Amino acid sequence: MIISSKAKTLTKLKLKNAKIPKLKIYKTKNFIKNSTKVINDININFKSKIAIRSSSKEEDKSNKSNAGKFQSYLNINPKKFLDSEEKIKNVINSYKSEQYSGEFFIQEMVKNIHISGVVLTRNLEDYTPCYNINYYIGNDSSNVTSGIKGSENILYIENRKYKIDTKFQKLLKVIKELKKTTNKKDLDIEFIIDKNGQIFVLQVRNLIIPKKFISYNHNQSLTLEKLEKKIKKLKEKHHSLYGNTTYFGVMPDWNPAEIIGVKPKPLALSLYRELITDHIWSDNRKIYGYRDLSQFHLMTTFYGTPYVDVRIDFNSWLPNSLPQSLSKKLVNYYLKTFKNKQYLHDKVEFEIVFTCISLTTKEKIKKRLNKLINNKEKNILLKSLININKIAIKQIDKDYELINKLIKKQELVQKSSLYYIDKIYWLIEDCKKFGTLPFAGLARCGFIATEILNSFVEQKIFSENDRLKFLANIKTITSKMQDEMYKNKEAFLKKFGHLRPGTYEITSLNYKDNFKKYFHNYERNKNQKTIKVKKFVFSKFQKDKINRFINETKIYKNFNELIQFIEKSIKYREYSKFIFSKSIDLVFKNLEKFGNKFSIKKEELSYLKIFEILDLYFNLSHNESIKKHIKENKIEYIRNKNINLSDIILEGKDLYVQKRINLKINFISNKIIIGKILDYKKAKLNTNLNAIICIENADPGYDFLFSKNIKGLVTKYGGQNSHMAIRCAEFNLPALIGVGEQTYNKIINSKSIKIDCVLKKIEFIN
Numbered sequence: 001m002i003i004s005s006k007a008k009t010l011t012k013l014k015l016k017n018a019k020i021p022k023l024k025i026y027k028t029k030n031f032i033k034n035s036t037k038v039i040n041d042i043n044i045n046f047k048s049k050i051a052i053r054s055s056s057k058e059e060d061k062s063n064k065s066n067a068g069k070f071q072s073y074l075n076i077n078p079k080k081f082l083d084s085e086e087k088i089k090n091v092i093n094s095y096k097s098e099q100y101s102g103e104f105f106i107q108e109m110v111k112n113i114h115i116s117g118v119v120l121t122r123n124l125e126d127y128t129p130c131y132n133i134n135y136y137i138g139n140d141s142s143n144v145t146s147g148i149k150g151s152e153n154i155l156y157i158e159n160r161k162y163k164i165d166t167k168f169q170k171l172l173k174v175i176k177e178l179k180k181t182t183n184k185k186d187l188d189i190e191f192i193i194d195k196n197g198q199i200f201v202l203q204v205r206n207l208i209i210p211k212k213f214i215s216y217n218h219n220q221s222l223t224l225e226k227l228e229k230k231i232k233k234l235k236e237k238h239h240s241l242y243g244n245t246t247y248f249g250v251m252p253d254w255n256p257a258e259i260i261g262v263k264p265k266p267l268a269l270s271l272y273r274e275l276i277t278d279h280i281w282s283d284n285r286k287i288y289g290y291r292d293l294s295q296f297h298l299m300t301t302f303y304g305t306p307y308v309d310v311r312i313d314f315n316s317w318l319p320n321s322l323p324q325s326l327s328k329k330l331v332n333y334y335l336k337t338f339k340n341k342q343y344l345h346d347k348v349e350f351e352i353v354f355t356c357i358s359l360t361t362k363e364k365i366k367k368r369l370n371k372l373i374n375n376k377e378k379n380i381l382l383k384s385l386i387n388i389n390k391i392a393i394k395q396i397d398k399d400y401e402l403i404n405k406l407i408k409k410q411e412l413v414q415k416s417s418l419y420y421i422d423k424i425y426w427l428i429e430d431c432k433k434f435g436t437l438p439f440a441g442l443a444r445c446g447f448i449a450t451e452i453l454n455s456f457v458e459q460k461i462f463s464e465n466d467r468l469k470f471l472a473n474i475k476t477i478t479s480k481m482q483d484e485m486y487k488n489k490e491a492f493l494k495k496f497g498h499l500r501p502g503t504y505e506i507t508s509l510n511y512k513d514n515f516k517k518y519f520h521n522y523e524r525n526k527n528q529k530t531i532k533v534k535k536f537v538f539s540k541f542q543k544d545k546i547n548r549f550i551n552e553t554k555i556y557k558n559f560n561e562l563i564q565f566i567e568k569s570i571k572y573r574e575y576s577k578f579i580f581s582k583s584i585d586l587v588f589k590n591l592e593k594f595g596n597k598f599s600i601k602k603e604e605l606s607y608l609k610i611f612e613i614l615d616l617y618f619n620l621s622h623n624e625s626i627k628k629h630i631k632e633n634k635i636e637y638i639r640n641k642n643i644n645l646s647d648i649i650l651e652g653k654d655l656y657v658q659k660r661i662n663l664k665i666n667f668i669s670n671k672i673i674i675g676k677i678l679d680y681k682k683a684k685l686n687t688n689l690n691a692i693i694c695i696e697n698a699d700p701g702y703d704f705l706f707s708k709n710i711k712g713l714v715t716k717y718g719g720q721n722s723h724m725a726i727r728c729a730e731f732n733l734p735a736l737i738g739v740g741e742q743t744y745n746k747i748i749n750s751k752s753i754k755i756d757c758v759l760k761k762i763e764f765i766n
Contacts, residue, residue, distance in 0.1 A: 007055040007105035009204050013181065018174040018191075018199040022046070022108040024628045025055065028092050029100050035088070039081050040107050046078045049109040050085050051202075056095055056102055057398035070094040075109060102380055110200045113139045115167065115193040120207055121186050121235045123155055126642050127209055128220060129185070131156040131175060133168060134742075153660035153742045155644070159221045162518050167193070172342075174199050223643060227302055227654035234309070235651070240295070242318070242331040246311030247338060248300070248649040251346035251717060251738070253313045254281060256299060258346075258697045258717040258738075261506050263641050266633045270609040271584070272301060272306070272366050274428065275436045282316060284440035289384075290390045291318040291327075304640030307649065310338055310348075317353045319384035326377050330354075333372055335416035342648050342661045346719045346738050349447060355391070356448045357385040358455035359549045389448060389555045396445050397569060399438035403576045406434035410583055420594040425617040427587050428610070435580030439573075446573035449566040450721050461545045465670055466536075471729045474567050476574040478703050478727055485519070485707060498585035499578075501701040506606050508586045511704065518704040520686035538563075570726065577700055577723070598623040600630070607633040647741065663740035666720045667757040668713075668728040674754045674765065675711035677747060692734075692755070698724040706731060712755055716744040736762065 007025045024045055042050070054070035071094040073087045088104065095102050117135030122128065136151040156164045156172075168382045170193065178187060183206065190203035223242040235245045250257035254277055259269050275301040286292045293316045299306050318327050338344070344351045354365065365378055373381070393556060398511045409430040413423050453470070456462035462470070481496050497512030511518055538546075547559055556562040591613065595605045607630045615621075646658040678691035685708070692712040693705060700723055705713070713735040718724055718735070728735035734755045739747065746764065747753060754763035 005055045005057060005103065006053065006203055006205065007103060009182075010090075010105075010201070013178075013201065013204065015174065015177055015181070015201065017170065017177050018201045018265045021110055021200055021202065023105050025103050025105045028095070028098065028102045028104060031088060031104075032100065035085055038083055038088070042084060043078050043081070046106060046108055047074050048111070050078050050084075051107040051109055052076055052084070052091055053107055053203075054091050054094065055105050056098055067762050078106075107202065110192045110202075112193060112195045113192055114195045114197075117151075117191055119171070119187075119189045121175070121179070122207060122209060123294065123644050126644050128157075128642055128644055130220075130644075131158075131164070131172060133171070134358050151742075152662065153308045155658040155660070157220050157224065157656045157658075159187065159224065159656045162699050164657055170197065171199060174201065178204060220643070221519060223303070224655045228655055230302070231649060231652060231655075234300070236702075238311070241311055241315050242324075242328045243314065243335050244332060245335065246309055247335065248302075248307040249310055249338075249345040250305065250307055250647045251719070252308045252310055252348045253316075254298060254308065255346060255717065255719060255722070256308065257647070258715075258719070258722060259699060260306065261502075261697055262306075262647075264306065264607040265505065265507075266609045266637060267506055267606045268502075269301065269304075269306060270611060271504050271587075273297070274610050274614075275431060275580075275584075276440070280432055280436045281440060283443070284437055286320075287391075288395065288444055289319055289321075289388050290316055290442060291320050291322075302645060302649075303643040304637060305645050306644075311335065313348070314338075314353060315347075317355045319381075319388055321384045321387065324378065326373065326380060328380075329372055329377075333369065339650055342650075343664050345648055345661070346663060346717070350451065350454070350708060350720055354385060355380065356451055357382070357553060357555070358451045359461075359546075360455040360458045361385060384624050386553050386555055389553070392441075392445050392569075393446055393561075393565060395441055395553065396565065396572065399441040399445075399576070400568075400572050402434050402438040403572075403579050406430060406579055406583065409434055410586060413476070414586055420590045420597075421613065421616045423590045424587050424594075425589070425614055427583050428614065431580055431583035431587075435576070435583055439576040439580055440646065442569065442572045442576045445565070445569035447721055449569035452562075452566060456542075456546070459545065461542050466542075468670055468729060468732055469534070470536045471570070471726070472732060474570050474727075474730070476571050476730060477578045478574060478700070478706075479730060481703060482706060489515075498582040499701045499703065500585065501699070501704075503699045503701055505586055507602055508701070510585055510701075517685045519707060549720060574700075574726065581700060591631040598626070600627065604630050604634075607637060609633060635734045660742040661740060662742060663738055664738050665743070665760070665762075666725055666735075666737040667720070667724055667755075667760045668735035668737060669732045669757045671734045672732045672756045672758060673712050673753070674752060677750050679748045692753065694744065696744070698722075703727065706733070714744065714747055725739070 007023065010020050011025070012021060013020055026038055051072065051074045053072045056070050071091045076084055076087055078084055091104050092099050092102070111683070115135050115137055120132040121130070123130050123132055127419055133154045133156065134151060154164065163169060171193065174191070175187070175189060178189060179200070180186060184206065185366050186207040186209050188205045188207045189201060192200040192202060194200070212737040237244060245305050250262055256272065259274050278297050279294060281298050282293045282296065286294065293312060296312050298308055298312055300309055301307070311331070318330065334352055338348065341559065346706040349355055354361065362382060365381060369378065410427070413426050413430065416423070418426070453462070453467055457464060457467055484492055484495070493512045493515065498510055500508045500510040502508040508612060512515050543559055546562065550556050550559065556565065559711055592602055595602065608626065609629070612626070612629045646654050648661060649655065675692040678689055678693050680693055683689060683693065692714060693710045694714045695702060696716040698715050698718060702724070706727070713724065713728055713733060713738050716739060718738040722737060724735065725737045728737070736755060736759050752765040754764055754765060756763070
């Protein structure tokens, strides 16, 4: 069967496992000639509510679908003649060239809807074959296609072991029947399941796949079976860890998905591991009074996707003074909560784990752990968390001093006569000791500061506006960048030129090398004035309430010490990241020089693993071995790139039945905006953007966007304490931080959205 127009395709379908709602096709020329006759005919043939659907020749071509380009209307009362006539006119007017030669069709609306949705036979991120089901449970069939909140997504890969949810098993039979009937592997199907379980097919069209993805020979099932065995072993009890099992996520703790992405190149992935997640993370946690997990790596990698081992993470947040019995209870509670509330996977430190003391910690321990631990254990936990805050107070200035030592180390190495590889080795070693190690501590202080600020709001000491005003008063390195940007170009680039979008990705150009694109409006904006922020002043009521916390915990000497700690923590955290990222830039510069010597391009260098480079410091080898590594790593990366995995893996079934989690979004600022959507990957950076910009993951290198006249920001990954969350709060810029894959895809496929940060709502405007 040949798939033609929407309407004609449906009339040709004869299905055993599904029904096609009653429909009738009308010629546009007949409607234009005599609309009254057509409207009367519709009224005679359709007694209940109808859909008025487009059926353009341009919609379902073999190489282009134009899905959603033309108007359609749902739930129209056919007895309201004028309304029906107006809607049909709008559909025909949307055709443009086909207004006199096209067609449209009327379709009876399905009653008693239980589930409505769309099925694609590919995952559109990497075009791997699967059943990609976007659905909405409820009686409104427009919810999935319009992107309204509440729709869900399942990506199912056929296998011998696990079945899809019962409610979709019959749907799979329908899809297979459609594939056989149409003789097409790649389809886009709109469906409804009513309350009796009857399936209705509303639309069948070609799913257009780029040519390079059409022939996909990868054996997904066999690949996932191997990973399932690996995960099964990792989930077993471990003699040195508390917790009966483990889970995996791309966003807990050091959130690799936000920093390096879900499929980073080998150099970026290995560099992140070397600088942070292999040992530095645990070394610092031990310094700050948590359990020593120096023998464990925080991050594991499944087919190129970096995951945090959640059991290791939860063990690392246990204060080292806690008794064994209490530690075991806490970790199992954390794991159970993570499993039941997966939407919190980017907020585990705020919403699941107890890592420090704030004004609301005692209350939260009582609420969450009342049935789990006794009063004695609660007091032990509280005292241990108070001690964490005390250590942070003592440690913050020490870590700041180490960061400042890194500046001198960077200069010494770069000015030396050392060979490129030797410089890379020492830049990395110095970065670990004087950069990422103290940064991990200052990031911990920053978290404690944020937790305390949030507790001010929870205790009604602060309003949300007070919190934003307080943050706006803290002058971070990003604030200084905005102030200094247009004063002196040479001085600006000397200080900030090392920053790049994607700190760990060598192929991403830094500010110095891509200045014209990132700062195209430099000359025009030279004379812009710095926005002055009104100084935040604490009221007597606020001081009294905060002093009560200080007197109870005896962590801070006085009110000023606590407020200074909060301010310093947020400033130092951003400053330390800014400084150690220069070491990474210098590593890349030296690596590029090494590559030039042996005719290895920058793109090729991104496929090297850092230990393959560092090994040259100790072992003399031929440059051919480097080229061999690049070739092998590139093959492995390309193979892994087409293996799509869930953001969260609880068990083996999650590899085959991948449920996309609707995350709890972080709304930043107190504003309401409406703006057009712009995907960063498609944006022309040499223009004023004047839009809500969408980026998958963001680090300090994206700070140039704040000079681009953006109306708002959306990120797929990111938490409440992430770099972009803090930056947007500082500038009071409306933002949606960490919306998750499903919502992110809806947003970038929308023309405009309304962000209401007060009511915490998103409205899609198309």
